Amino acid sequence: MGFGVREFELTLMHRMRDLNAAKVEEALDGMGATRAELRAAHAHWTRLAHAPRGPKGAAALRMALGPPACRERRPVGSLTCDVLRWVLPSWPELEFEALVGPGRELWNQWFVRPAGGGPLTLPELLPWTCVVADVGISFPGAVQLEGPAPHHWAVDFDHDGVAYRARFVYGLHQRLDRR
Known part of the structure; x- marks a missing residue:
């Protein structure tokens, strides 16, 4: 199995499944990919990352992308x-x-x-359409937090008296929860 853009996207989606499995399933259908292909891409990327002679860091990204x-x-x-x-x-x-x-x-x-982008409204915070910085500029006082797993982030903010936590994987919005 070669490793290119498609496989890299699947690797990203493997981690995104942690927070938004339904969106990943929808994307797999749109790509004509299977869950087995998703798992295989993730396993391949992990093997590359841990291979003593494998490309590391930006070299690994260039190899794939x-x-x-x-x-x-x-x-x-x-x-x-x-x-x-x-x-x-x-x-x-x-x-x-x-x-x-x-x-x-x-x-x-x-x-x-x-x-860059302009401010978003709360209904515009849709999964896979915005990034961490979008929430930061849209909701004054927003606070970035580390997430519970690698490549996870969260941003806490208040809107109309309600506290929210936007959850991200690789900086891409996955889900919005009330705190």
């Missing part, structure tokens, strides 16, 4: 990092971003909105 559509440098505190971004077919309005540190280590990987 090809050259990034966008590459830039960004200051982060006193350091300057490389930012690499790819467009993935399942999320064409967003980009998958990798932040690479000065020692070539992969610091972060998640979805971003390439052109």
Whole structure:
């Protein structure tokens, strides 16, 4: 089995199943993929990540996704990092971003909105359509939290007197819960 964009998307969806299994099932149907293919892609990616001679960090992403559509440098505190971004077919309005540190280590990987975005209303917080930054600009006072598993995030915010927690996997909105 080769490992390309389709397999990478399936690997992302494997983790997204933790919070939004129904959306993943819908996407699998749309891709003509099976749960077995999803599991196989995840297992392959995991083997690559742990293989002594396998590509690591941004090299692994380039192996799967090809050259990034966008590459830039960004200051982060006193350091300057490389930012690499790819467009993935399942999320064409967003980009998958990798932040690479000065020692070539992969610091972060998640979805971003390439052109930024305007504020969203609560009904516009639909799964797989917005990213962490969208919630931050839409609801003043929103607070980012680490999630309970790798690549999970949460953002707590209040709206009209109700406390909410938006849950994300790889920075992509999965679910909105009342707190």
